[in-house]
Amino acid sequence: MADEKKDSMSYEKLYEISRLEKRRDELQKLDAGFFLEALTLIRHQLEEVRRYEHSSDIEGTAKAQNARRELDNIRKIVREIYDRRESKIIDMAVTKTRTATHIADTSLMMAEEKRFYEEMIAMLSDYRKSMIDSIIIGEEAKKAGERGSKEAEQKGPEKQKEVPDKIRVRFLAPIPQFLGEDLEPLGPFAEDAAVTLPRSIAEALIERKKAERVK
8 A cells, every 4th residue: 555655756756856856957847746746755654654653662663763764855855856946937037037038938837836937027027127217217317417407507597596406296107216316215106196306306207207297
C-alpha cells in the first residue's frame, strides 16, 4: 500500500525535478497536480514517522529516525523547487515589464503560477509607470521653472508682476508623490483633487495631461 502511494511521486523524482530546476534557467515542465502530489507524499511520509516514533526497540527507533530524515529532506526539496520557480517567474515578469515587445513562454507554468505571473506584471507596470511619471514631472517642472526665470528676466520688472507664481489645477488622474523644484515632496494627489501649485509644476502637469487649469 505504501509503495502504491509513492508511485506517482517519490523522493527520487522530487530530487531529479529540483536538480533540473537548479541547473537550467528556464522553467521545467511539471504535471498540473505536482504540488498536490508532493503534499500527498509529505503526508504519507509523516504517517511513516508516526508509525515508528513510539517504538522502543532498536529497529523501530532506527526506522523512525530514517523516516524523519526523509520527511525533512522531502519538505526541503519541495520548498527549493517552489523558490526556484518563483524566482524564474519574477524574472520573467520583470523582463516583460521592462521590454514591452518581449514574448514570454508561459506554456510551462502551472495555472497558479500563470496567475502569479500576470499579477506581478500588473503590479510592476503600475509601480514603474507611477515612478517614471513622478521623475518626469519633477524634471519637467524644474526645466519649466528655469525657462520661466529666464523669460521673466528678459521681460523686465514690469512684466514679471503680471505672471502669477502659482496656478490652481484639478488632477485628471491619481498622481504619486514627487519632488518639486526645491526637492520638497509634493502629493500624492487623488483624481479630481484641486490644489494650487508652483507655476512650473502646474504647467508640467497640464502639458502631460495629468491636470487642467482651474479658472
